[in-house]
Amino acid sequence: MRTFAALLAARGARKETSVPYQEILPLKLKQRVSGKGDNSSDVCCIQEMSLMLACFKLNEFDQSLCSKEVQNFSKCYQGHLQTKQKQKEMDEKGILRMGERNLSHKQLNKYLRKFPNI
Amino acid sequence: MALVKTLANLKSVQILTNKLAALSVVQQNGMSMYPPYYINPIFKKDAQVELFENGEAQKLAHIPTKAALIDQTCSIYYDDDIRLFRNYIMRSGRKSLARELLDKAFEKVKRSQLEKFHKAKTEEDKNKIVLDPREVFHMAVDNCKPVLFLTPIKRGGVKYQVPVPITEKKSQFLSMKWLIEAATDKERTVHFPEKLAYELIDASNNTGRVVKRKQDLHRQCEANRAYAHYRWS
Numbered sequence: 539m540r541t542f543a544a545l546l547a548a549r550g551a552r553k554e555t556s557v558p559y560q561e562i563l564p565l566k567l568k569q570r571v572s573g574k575g576d577n578s579s580d581v582c583c584i585q586e587m588s589l590m591l592a593c594f595k596l597n598e599f600d601q602s603l604c605s606k607e608v609q610n611f612s613k614c615y616q617g618h619l620q621t622k623q624k625q626k627e628m629d630e631k632g633i634l635r636m637g638e639r640n641l642s643h644k645q646l647n648k649y650l651r652k653f654p655n656i
Numbered sequence: 657m658a659l660v661k662t663l664a665n666l667k668s669v670q671i672l673t674n675k676l677a678a679l680s681v682v683q684q685n686g687m688s689m690y691p692p693y694y695i696n697p698i699f700k701k702d703a704q705v706e707l708f709e710n711g712e713a714q715k716l717a718h719i720p721t722k723a724a725l726i727d728q729t730c731s732i733y734y735d736d737d738i739r740l741f742r743n744y745i746m747r748s749g750r751k752s753l754a755r756e757l758l759d760k761a762f763e764k765v766k767r768s769q770l771e772k773f774h775k776a777k778t779e780e781d782k783n784k785i786v787l788d789p790r791e792v793f794h795m796a797v798d799n800c801k802p803v804l805f806l807t808p809i810k811r812g813g814v815k816y817q818v819p820v821p822i823t824e825k826k827s828q829f830l831s832m833k834w835l836i837e838a839a840t841d842k843e844r845t846v847h848f849p850e851k852l853a854y855e856l857i858d859a860s861n862n863t864g865r866v867v868k869r870k871q872d873l874h875r876q877c878e879a880n881r882a883y884a885h886y887r888w889s
Binding site: 581582594611 | 803804819821823862871874875877878881884885
């Protein structure tokens with residue numbers, strides 16, 4: 539205890555205010571987000587694909603016997619492509635819809651520009 | 657007068673902004689000589705008549721339009737897919753040779769189908785044989801179209817062959833490419849049109865090497881189906 543007190547005396551107890559805090563970068567979030575992490579996965583129609591492949595295997599890869607499965611699969615993929623295209627168009631236009639959950643980085647940036655944080 | 661002028665100004669500004677908007681997007685027209693806002697020509701007579709009846713022609717009249725390609729005609733023998741196939745056959749820009757080869761192949765198809773037709777004994781068998789070489793061609797291309805293909809995706813230092821769905825355009829391209837590759841893979845004494853005709857007839861009957869190749873691809877996709885969720889864009 540005595541040594542501790544002696545040490546304190548030697549260095550002199552510092553007050554918190556005696557070391558001013560320097561902010562090197564502004565202490566607030568930026569007004570934008572980067573689009574780098576926007577690598578959404580392109581996996582689609584796995585269910586349809588596996589059904590179709592199972593049918594192929596059953597019928598010795600004769601496509602004519604699995605026309606229903608093939609049609610389902612291609613329809614699913616077409617739908618996927620269409621929604622993707624629509625999403626892309628929306629992103630390019632930057633249309634903001636109310637109550638949308640998954641916002642793209644472009645939409646987010648648009649919101650942040652409209653309502654910048656303090 | 658002033659009003660008209662301002663209106664004209666407004667219009668030009670609008671056109672300019674439209675153009676800028678089109679340019680700001682990544683150019684999708686590749687090596688095209690035309691700016692992206694040019695539309696494709698409608699060169700078929702019946703389509704044009706339909707446009708005039710609809711009143712759509714009035715709208716299209718003032719939109720900049722590309723010139724029709726040199727082999728796009730309103731002839732009844734014109735076919736988009738056949739034009740494409742002919743261009744895939746073409747090497748070093750020798751289009752006349754490509755046309756000659758394809759015409760010869762179609763002639764061979766017609767002759768062999770006719771031969772089969774005359775050899776068939778019953779009416780039923782005769783009805784089954786398709787005599788139009790163009791129809792045979794379309795059937796062959798349709799039968800060789802794959803529905804999946806494999807794409808290499810690197811995961812943890814290992815390349816996996818992942819089955820992915822295929823777009824209509826790419827599947828058609830692969831089908832035509834395989835047909836041409838099968839036709840070029842021949843003995844020296846056999847001519848290209850002869851072999852192409854043979855492959856076309858075979859493929860139209862859902863047999864032959866090209867259909868086998870498609871099935872092999874599907875078989876490989878089936879073997880690699882466990883990797884399907886590795887897909888990434």
